[in-house]
Amino acid sequence: MGDIIKLDSVQDYNELLGVETLHPLVSVVDMSQLEMIRHSRKNFGFYCIILKQLHCGPLLYGRNQYDYREGTLVFVAPGQVAGNNDNGETLNPHGWILMFHPDLLRGTSLDKQMKEYTFFSYESNEALHMSERERQIVINCFNEIREELEHAIDKHSKQIIVANIEVLLNHCVRFYDRQFVTREIVNRDLLSRFENLLNSYFNSDKPQQFGLPSVAWCSGELHLSSNYFGDLIKKETGKSAQEYIQLTTIERAKELLSEGKRSVSEIAYILGFKYPHHLSRLFKKVAGVSPNEYRRVS
Structure with missing residues (x-):
């Protein structure tokens, strides 16, 4: 019940989800295409950005309501544990997962910048709640990365994939700025x-x-x-x-x-x-x- 699954590599997580590994260091998964899965707590050895599709209605911030039912982004850094204990229930999940190993970033400018994306160390209750427009921007970024992964890997692949990850992260910085404002x-x-x-x-x-x-x-x-x-x-x-x-x-x-x-x-x-x-x-x-x-x- 309380076991933690250790995921050292992107392939480890792909195998757990039952999807093909197109690149050893990065993967994009559309969870709506998965079979039923069960809850589990996981110790990640890589970065993970999880878009959860929510249908929880408006969220109350102070005296105002903001309708961010379209999605929530959760950020996980290497060494962190995330997920829920297996309670026997199976899930038909909706959302997306982007996973990328630190080795993918070696030698890139993004490698040096990762510490500036402080939301990777936020708690789950500090997740990013998004509007429909913001959610679509994130999904577009995921699709750009997935389309690149579906091409044969060549000398340009790493640069293009890392550039798209950086664009996604910079959008997230902007969205968090908006969230700080709406929660004034x-x-x-x-x-x-x-x-x-x-x-x-x-x-x-x-x-x-x-x-x-x-x-x-x-x-x-x-x-x-x-x-x-x-x-x-x-x-x-x-x-x-x-x-x-x-x-x-x-x-x-x-x-x-x-x-x-x-x-x-x-x-x-x-x-x-x-x-x-x-x-x-x-x-x-x-x-x-x-x-x-x-x-x-x-």
Whole structure:
């Protein structure tokens, strides 16, 4: 029931699905052409983009409804586990699967850019919900890759396939930008929760116990993946989550300095800095003056 199927290669997944392998490093599967399949949890050794056809009706984002019933994209990176435990049910799936091995990208510009597509590290509840127009663009990209795979492999195949994957990924960046915008109310609420989380942290003894709050800790407390959280904060504030934490930390340092009751060393300890000069360095970087200089003019 809880077994995880290890898929090291594209061919491993093709065999599991019962489809022919046209290229050892990349495959496009139209799930509507598959026989009945069962649930399984899979450990992927390659990248996988899964278009799920949904018929769940409108989704409620904040106070508004957005009808993205046409499809959802889920992104899986090598080493990740995805899927559901086998409960005995069989599925007649609809959707598409694009799988490509990291070796396909070796020596290409896309290989160096993959880390910029942070949605491969998002959680499944942070998937990309698409409109009909967006879904059709994605399917067109899948078809372009599949048509190339159906030709005999030659010296141009890799370049053309990788170029089409890059076009698809760049469309996904645009679609996620749209999703961040359409979820503006939800995002503002998250930003407010983030601010409250930091304020609560600095009002407790946690800084003395654990040091400064990390992006990973904050995202975990807000039940988001670090990458999705970081991308969302960047979209909302123009600053990275780490920069936002640093700004909040220095604002709290300014408050304590203005009170005039504690030394810089005491304030550094209260805020969770390991050494006082770490506070002084960050303060000068963010505020443009040293803590003592700030105290003299405040």
